[in-house]
Amino acid sequence: MAMSATTLLAVALAGCSGAPATSTSGTQKVTLSLAVRAHFVDQMNTIVAQYEKKFPNVTVTVQTLPDDNTQYLQRLVTERIGGTMPDIVETIDSLANQLSDNKITTDIAPYLDKNENGISAKSFLPQFLDAYKPIAEPKQVQGVPVGADAYVLYYNKDLFAQYGVSLPTADWTWDDMNAASKKITQAAKGAAFGMVQTDPQQPEFNPVIKAYGGFVYDKEKQITGIGEPAAIQAWEFMLKPYQDGTYASYQIGSSPSAPTFASGKVAMLIGARKMVPTFRKQLTANWDATSIPLLKGTRPIGGGSYGLAMTQASKQKDAAWDFLSWFFTKDGGETTMENSYQVLPPTQSGIDSGSWKTLPGPPTNVSAFSDAISNALMAAQLPKTAQGVLTTALITADQKVLLQGVSVKDAFTEAQNTVNAALKTQ
Numbered sequence: 001m002a003m004s005a006t007t008l009l010a011v012a013l014a015g016c017s018g019a020p021a022t023s024t025s026g027t028q029k030v031t032l033s034l035a036v037r038a039h040f041v042d043q044m045n046t047i048v049a050q051y052e053k054k055f056p057n058v059t060v061t062v063q064t065l066p067d068d069n070t071q072y073l074q075r076l077v078t079e080r081i082g083g084t085m086p087d088i089v090e091t092i093d094s095l096a097n098q099l100s101d102n103k104i105t106t107d108i109a110p111y112l113d114k115n116e117n118g119i120s121a122k123s124f125l126p127q128f129l130d131a132y133k134p135i136a137e138p139k140q141v142q143g144v145p146v147g148a149d150a151y152v153l154y155y156n157k158d159l160f161a162q163y164g165v166s167l168p169t170a171d172w173t174w175d176d177m178n179a180a181s182k183k184i185t186q187a188a189k190g191a192a193f194g195m196v197q198t199d200p201q202q203p204e205f206n207p208v209i210k211a212y213g214g215f216v217y218d219k220e221k222q223i224t225g226i227g228e229p230a231a232i233q234a235w236e237f238m239l240k241p242y243q244d245g246t247y248a249s250y251q252i253g254s255s256p257s258a259p260t261f262a263s264g265k266v267a268m269l270i271g272a273r274k275m276v277p278t279f280r281k282q283l284t285a286n287w288d289a290t291s292i293p294l295l296k297g298t299r300p301i302g303g304g305s306y307g308l309a310m311t312q313a314s315k316q317k318d319a320a321w322d323f324l325s326w327f328f329t330k331d332g333g334e335t336t337m338e339n340s341y342q343v344l345p346p347t348q349s350g351i352d353s354g355s356w357k358t359l360p361g362p363p364t365n366v367s368a369f370s371d372a373i374s375n376a377l378m379a380a381q382l383p384k385t386a387q388g389v390l391t392t393a394l395i396t397a398d399q400k401v402l403l404q405g406v407s408v409k410d411a412f413t414e415a416q417n418t419v420n421a422a423l424k425t426q
Contacts, residue, residue, distance in 0.1 A: 028057065030319050033086035035063040035079075037072055040090055040306070043340060047333035051323060054331070060323070061086075069095055070388065076104050085313035087320045091143035092306045093131035094202075094379055094387060100134040100142050101384050105309040107140040108321065117325040127378050128305050128346040135219075135383050143309035144324060146334060148346035149272040150303035150372035151203045153177070153292055154363075158285040159267040163187045174295040177268065182246040184267045192265045196248040196258055199398045200238050202379045203302025204270055209234040210377060211300045216390075217380035222423050224382075224390065226397075227409075227416030236408045239401055250402035261287075272304075273369060276341040280362065289363040291371055303376025305346060344373050382423065389422040 036044050041064050048060045063086060065075050073095060079085050080103065091099055099105045112121045121129060121141065125148065132143035153168065160167050163184045168177070181194025200208075206216055214230030217223075225231055241247045252258055261269040262282040269275075270292065279287065292299045308327065310320045327333040328347065337343045338356040345354045351370050363369075382390055393415040400406035400414075 029059075030057060030316065031059045031061065032088065032316060032319055032323060033061045033063065034088040034308075034323075035065050035076070035086040036090040037067045037306075038064050039067050043337060043342070044333075047327075047336050050331070050333065050336065051326065054326075055322075058319070058323075065090075073098055073102070077102050080104055080313060083313075085311045087311060087314040087316050088323065089309055089311055090306060091132065091309040093128075093145070093304050094381075096132045096143060097135050097381055097383060098385075098387065099309065100137070100140075103312050105142040106312040106314075106317075107137070107142055108144070108310055108324070109139065109141045111321045111325070112141060116321070117329050119325045119328050123328065123347050123349070125346055125348060125351070125373065127303070127376060131305060131378050131381065132307060132309070135381060143307045144327075145305035145307040145346035146327060147274070147307070147337065147343040148303070148305045148373060149274055149344060150301055150369070150376035151270055151272060151292055152289045152368045152372050154261055154269045154271055154275070154279070154287060154289050156261065156264065156267050156283075156285050156287050158264075158287075159184060159192055163192075163267075165267075168290045168293070170291070172290075172293040174293045174300075177293045178241055178246050181241065181268060182244075185247065186245055192267065193248040193252075193259060194246065194266075195241070195268050195270075196253045196260070196266045197242070197270075198250075198254050198258075199395050201302075203272070203304055203376075204300075205234070205238060205302075205394075206379060207300030207302045207377045208238055208295065211296045211298055212237070215380075217382055219381075222383075222426075224416055224419040224423065226390075226394065226419065227413040232409050232412060235397075235401075235412050239398070239408060242402050250398070273344050274342050276363065280341060287362055288365050289368045290365055291368050299375065301372050301376050302379070303373065304379055307346075344369055382419075383426040386419060386422040386426055390419050393418045 041062060044062050048062055051060060052058055066072050069092060076089060089104065091105060128145040128148050132141055134140055134142055155168055157167060165180045165183055184192065184194035209216055209231045212230045212234040214228055214234060215225040218225065242250045259265040262278050264283055264285045292301050308324055310317055314320050334345055335355055338345060338354050341359060344356060345351060351373055357366050397411040397415040400411040401408055
């Protein structure tokens with residue numbers, strides 16, 4: 001007989017504190033299994049080595065899963081069905097609800113309430129932790145963010161100088177940014193571009209739509225607003241630069257060989273902190289970062305995160321929590337990740353005084369990152385499969401506008417209808 005939702009929840013909570021769990025704090029030999037996407041494997045292996053050195057009675061195995069979110073979720077569902085789930089998995093803010101709905105992750109709120117290693121729910125920036133609270137169970141926490149991020153504007157000082165454009169200032173508006181991009185794009189005549197964008201990503205379109213007075217998802221009404229009048233104005237504003245020579249064309253930006261900021265052929269990029277290691281390794285030009293320019297009197301800053309979560313299937317939940325709580329201690333994995341230039345800490349104390357703030361530049365303007373993290377708007381969380389429908393519908397709408405000449409209103413009204421139809425089936 002199938003268990004009710006209430007019974008399943010009771011079982012999950014019992015597993016969080018029950019006798020089968022094993023802690024790493026003693027001398028008993030413990031083996032933990034952990035699965036992350038390919039992008040995280042090298043760094044996680046380094047972190048695991050630190051942990052095993054500190055706790056020699058613990059062995060942590062690291063499994064590599066696909067970077068693609070859809071493939072990642074499918075693999076975890078397959079492992080759950082097959083009874084081979086690891087103890088800890090990487091989670092992603094945009095997948096958190098689907099991981100919960102598929103009974104992969106479990107509630108760690110009881111552990112956070114214990115405040116072990118000084119780690120509690122209050123330790124985290126609320127907008128980042130909230131992404132791991134399932135829509136159906138908002139009092140639960142099914143993961144902790146470890147790689148918090150928010151968009152900033154990167155700029156190549158050498159290209160600005162080469163094409164006679166003044167550098168960004170603190171009071172730059174979005175129109176100023178686009179004007180600078182257009183001047184560089186047109187003057188360079190294909191040798192370089194002011195900006196090269198693919199489809200607008202959620203950390204860009206979500207806060208821009210909000211700045212125009214619109215919304216991506218209304219949780220109470222369970223509808224999307226991506227085709228409402230305010231959103232249509234925002235899409236027209238975001239897509240016009242692909243069409244009028246301000247940015248590289250959509251065809252160039254979405255091609256496999258698109259020029260990149262790291263190549264030194266792109267003057268500006270709206271992007272995340274995770275790109276910094278690549279820029280430091282590949283970009284020989286003089287570059288830095290600054291805050292997202294002003295739009296309608298606000299800075300439309302979007303953010304996101306990936307994290308770590310305990311699985312429902314784990315029989316070693318106490319040991320898994322030992323690892324997760326250690327992650328945020330002074331000598332834990334979070335500091336290692338900060339020192340790689342790849343992420344910012346998802347805690348207020350980390351933003352205020354983390355080791356990332358004293359790393360040698362570039363980038364030297366560290367306040368751009370701390371300001372962005374503190375003011376970031378998280379992605380709209382849609383229930384179950386509607387999240388994937390939204391992603392696909394928006395890409396389809398972009399392509400209809402930029403490749404087929406369909407009007408913004410028609411393309412995004414159709415996208416809205418598609419997403420709302422999906423929401424009705426959830």
